[in-house]
Amino acid sequence: MIPAGFDYVRAESVAHAAGLLAVDPDAKLLAGGHSLVPLMKLRLATPSALVDIGRLDTLRYVRDEGGHLAIGALTRHRTLEADPVVAARAGLLATAAAEVGDPQVRHRGTIGGSLAHGDPASDLPAALLALDAEYVLTGPAGRRTVPAAGFHRGFLETALEPAEILTEVRVPAGVERFAFAKFRSRAIDWAVVGVAAAATAGGIRVALVNMAPTPIRALAVEAALAAGAPAAQAARLADDGTEPPADVNASAGFRRHLARVLTARVLGELAPS
Numbered sequence: 001m002i003p004a005g006f007d008y009v010r011a012e013s014v015a016h017a018a019g020l021l022a023v024d025p026d027a028k029l030l031a032g033g034h035s036l037v038p039l040m041k042l043r044l045a046t047p048s049a050l051v052d053i054g055r056l057d058t059l060r061y062v063r064d065e066g067g068h069l070a071i072g073a074l075t076r077h078r079t080l081e082a083d084p085v086v087a088a089r090a091g092l093l094a095t096a097a098a099e100v101g102d103p104q105v106r107h108r109g110t111i112g113g114s115l116a117h118g119d120p121a122s123d124l125p126a127a128l129l130a131l132d133a134e135y136v137l138t139g140p141a142g143r144r145t146v147p148a149a150g151f152h153r154g155f156l157e158t159a160l161e162p163a164e165i166l167t168e169v170r171v172p173a174g175v176e177r178f179a180f181a182k183f184r185s186r187a188i189d190w191a192v193v194g195v196a197a198a199a200t201a202g203g204i205r206v207a208l209v210n211m212a213p214t215p216i217r218a219l220a221v222e223a224a225l226a227a228g229a230p231a232a233q234a235a236r237l238a239d240d241g242t243e244p245p246a247d248v249n250a251s252a253g254f255r256r257h258l259a260r261v262l263t264a265r266v267l268g269e270l271a272p273s
């Protein structure tokens with residue numbers, strides 16, 4: 001439980017951090033440290049250096065930009081949970097953030113760290129997939145925007161290039177109703193399975209936590225709903241196209257069952273009253 005040796009540099013700006021990553025491909029960014037440090041203690045991650053972006057307050061904000069909500073990458077889960085602007089403009093994100101770990105984790109962990117870590121058991125990536133969010137990535141070559149649907153590429157694998165930093169999350173306006181459900185073994189645990197759903201004028205988006213190597217849309221459910229199927233019937237398709245893991249918490253078959261049950265639950269909550 002003792003990490004391998006590493007250098008430590010406190011970044012003074014995004015450009016400084018990106019420059020440090022560019023010259024040392026084995027360096028890693030440190031944000032809240034709540035995913036990276038446990039991996040380092042187990043020596044599953046052995047970065048040559050930690051580039052600490054945790055004090056870059058320029059990356060800690062929530063701004064209503066009209067057409068979208070802009071959230072700085074260092075915004076903590078606790079802020080997402082408590083900020084009235086997030087509640088009003090991206091209630092699904094606020095609800096999912098309130099389900100992350102325990103208060104200590106939520107006071108340290110950041111939205112950028114959760115997305116960049118790329119764990120399919122994380123709550124925020126699926127919520128942001130259902131919200132059709134976009135991510136701003138900043139690196140030595142400038143800035144680019146990647147849709148949530150194209151960001152997670154595999155287990156712990158993202159579209160981030162080696163010297164890129166996730167700097168902003170953009171959540172579009174237009175979600176009329178939302179629901180989130182998470183099944184876990186103990187109150188503070190990661191999801192065994194989770195389901196996030198967002199209803200817009202154009203239809204319903206459903207995204208699943210821990211049902212594949214990445215967060216994944218339940219496209220068969222969405223298509224059935226769009227074709228007019230009742231929610232209970234559509235929910236039975238929730239595990240179509242998924243690859244749920246089997247581990248100490250649940251078999252793949254139990255996860256498929258949970259996905260169907262939780263999807264029926266969130267679709268029930270989404271129904272207009």
Ligand code: FAD
Pocket residue numbers: 028029030031032033034035036037038073074099100101102105108109110111112113114115116117121122123124160164165166167188189190191
């Ligand atoms: P860090 O640990 O600092 O970094 C994680 C990775 O992302 C590192 O590889 C780092 O280099 C990279 N990185 C960080 N920021 C950026 C950036 N801006 N741009 C590019 N790369 C970046 N999560 C859940 O979703 N649900 C849970 O129920 C849950 N329970 C938890 C319980 C415990 C006890 C713990 C310790 C963690 C739990 N987490 C849970 C994870 C938690 O949400 C983490 O805080 C989060 O996943 C990582 O955020 P961080 O800011 O701590 O990132």
